[in-house]
Amino acid sequence: MERSYEFTVNGTTRKVSAAPHETLLDTLRDRLNLTGAKKGCNEGECASCTVLLNGIPVNSCLVLVGDAAGKSVVTIEGISTGSTPHPMQKAFVEMGGVQCGYCTPGMIVSACALLGEQPNPTSDDIKFYLAGNICRCTGYNKIVAAVQSAAREVLATTEPTPMRRIA
Amino acid sequence: MSFSVHEPATLSEALAVLKDEGDATAPLAGGTDLLLRIRRRARKYRSVVNIKFVPGLNELHWDARTGLTIGALTTFRAIETHDSVRAHFPALAEAARVVAGVQLRNLATIGGNLGNASPSADSAPPLVALNATIEIASAAGTRRMPVERCLTGPGRTVLTPGEIFTSILIPAPSPRSGNAYARFSPRSAMDIGIASVAASITLDADRRCTSCRIVLGAVAPVPLRSGMAEGALEGERLTPALLEQAGELAAQAARPISDIRGSADYRRAIVRVLTTRVVALAASRAERMAL
Numbered sequence: 001m002e003r004s005y006e007f008t009v010n011g012t013t014r015k016v017s018a019a020p021h022e023t024l025l026d027t028l029r030d031r032l033n034l035t036g037a038k039k040g041c042n043e044g045e046c047a048s049c050t051v052l053l054n055g056i057p058v059n060s061c062l063v064l065v066g067d068a069a070g071k072s073v074v075t076i077e078g079i080s081t082g083s084t085p086h087p088m089q090k091a092f093v094e095m096g097g098v099q100c101g102y103c104t105p106g107m108i109v110s111a112c113a114l115l116g117e118q119p120n121p122t123s124d125d126i127k128f129y130l131a132g133n134i135c136r137c138t139g140y141n142k143i144v145a146a147v148q149s150a151a152r153e154v155l156a157t158t159e160p161t162p163m164r165r166i167a
Numbered sequence: 168m169s170f171s172v173h174e175p176a177t178l179s180e181a182l183a184v185l186k187d188e189g190d191a192t193a194p195l196a197g198g199t200d201l202l203l204r205i206r207r208r209a210r211k212y213r214s215v216v217n218i219k220f221v222p223g224l225n226e227l228h229w230d231a232r233t234g235l236t237i238g239a240l241t242t243f244r245a246i247e248t249h250d251s252v253r254a255h256f257p258a259l260a261e262a263a264r265v266v267a268g269v270q271l272r273n274l275a276t277i278g279g280n281l282g283n284a285s286p287s288a289d290s291a292p293p294l295v296a297l298n299a300t301i302e303i304a305s306a307a308g309t310r311r312m313p314v315e316r317c318l319t320g321p322g323r324t325v326l327t328p329g330e331i332f333t334s335i336l337i338p339a340p341s342p343r344s345g346n347a348y349a350r351f352s353p354r355s356a357m358d359i360g361i362a363s364v365a366a367s368i369t370l371d372a373d374r375r376c377t378s379c380r381i382v383l384g385a386v387a388p389v390p391l392r393s394g395m396a397e398g399a400l401e402g403e404r405l406t407p408a409l410l411e412q413a414g415e416l417a418a419q420a421a422r423p424i425s426d427i428r429g430s431a432d433y434r435r436a437i438v439r440v441l442t443t444r445v446v447a448l449a450a451s452r453a454e455r456m457a458l
Contacts, residue, residue, distance in 0.1 A: 001171075019169070020171060020172035021169055021170050021171075021172060023202075042206070043203050044199055044203070044267070044270075044271050044274075045357065047268055047270050047271075050270050053273075056244075057269060057270045058270050058273050058274050059199075059270045059271055059274065062197075062198050062199050062202055062271070062274055063198070063274065064172065064195075064202075064217065066172060066174060066217065067217070067219060110269070110270065113269075129269055130268075130269075131268045131269070131355075131356035132267060132268015132269055132270050132271060132356070132357060133268065133270075134357065
């Protein structure tokens with residue numbers, strides 16, 4: 001039996017009808033046509049399905065659609081503004097952080113969350129924060145370099161904020 | 168995979184539904200274990216009771232007199248980043264931060280980790296070492312018991328249908344005490360531990376160990392206290408030779424299995440090394456607290 005759920009996706013209020021046992025990932029991909037978040041392992045091992053739920057990165061394959069009700073969801077499609085890529089997306093392209101591309105949406109969404117918590121992360125901070133994002137091409141070094149490059153770019157173009165250490 | 172979802176707004180509502188549905192339902196916390204169990208058809212439920220909307224179950228509260236209260240729905244990420252946890256119970260912060268990845272730790276809860284009762288559950292050894300108690304609620308009322316007694320075997324706990332864990336209390340640490348946790352896994356991330364050790368040590372003014380708890384994880388069906396290792400340290404100064412001896416005794420106490428991640432002998436060897444290191448780290452933290 002389907003129920004009606006309402007939440008904000010990439011800044012827009014969306015109303016969907018879905019079975020309560022459906023995952024947020026399936027709702028995003030199959031009902032809202034947002035196929036950026038990938039269904040890799042579908043069991044919380046690979047994080048290619050990472051989205052921000054109220055600003056917090058989660059595996060959307062382990063979130064029931066009802067858990068997003070009333071909340072804000074940001075997918076890779078909502079990371080950029082209009083047709084201008086986010087500095088993180090630009091850095092991934094420029095630094096060779098994209099190979100087959102399957103892990104990239106989850107990597108970028110997670111890396112953006114990291115910069116929200118730590119604007120100036122060390123490479124160890126980045127490796128710790130992205131440990132759950134699995135890249136089967138094993139292009140990790142370039143991914144870390146891309147995140148560092150994006151962090152520098154963001155720091156250079158925004159007001160300095162006090163650093164908050166998490167890891 | 169189809170099931171209905173109850174979304175109770177209050178604890179009493181949740182407990183009433185759990186009572187009515189009995190073993191045809193399961194409480195859904197972070198979902199990182201339960202949803203997989205259902206998806207893999209390891210277990211069929213008619214419904215789940217999503218307790219995430221129940222207020223008050225995800226709060227962390229530190230009180231210098233009583234200690235730390237951790238709501239059962241507190242996520243590992245909330246635990247690892249909480250200042251009071253890091254200051255007073257580094258063992259628990261160290262356990263929380265090695266669980267899977269950040270995304271999963273934003274979902275997975277400490278109550279769910281205990282309820283799932285995996286022998287390798289990272290939260291269990293530090294909670295036992297820190298002498299934590301757990302509160303269990305059902306429609307019939309609440310009861311409390313040491314975490315040490317709430318796990319009864321792989322996937323088994325003292326919970327009966329209709330009961331859920333609601334909160335954990337870790338007593339405030341005594342002066343000159345320290346605690347630590349370390350685990351070993353074949354991969355450095357996104358893996359489960361093949362052996363882990365948590366220790367909590369209290370020293371006297373003369374730097375002799377007045378009490379200690381040493382708990383081994385992933386090497387027995389449930390977290391295992393090593394009474395022999397604890398006994399060897401109590402009343403003594405913690406010399407390197409004595410720490411080595413405690414490691415030996417802990418390794419002898421371990422009852423590991425052999426599986427794809429490591430043989431029983433390997434796990435025992437890891438327990439010996441981890442025990443020596445973790446006790447030394449807990450003791451150095453105890454000394455620092457005494458300064």
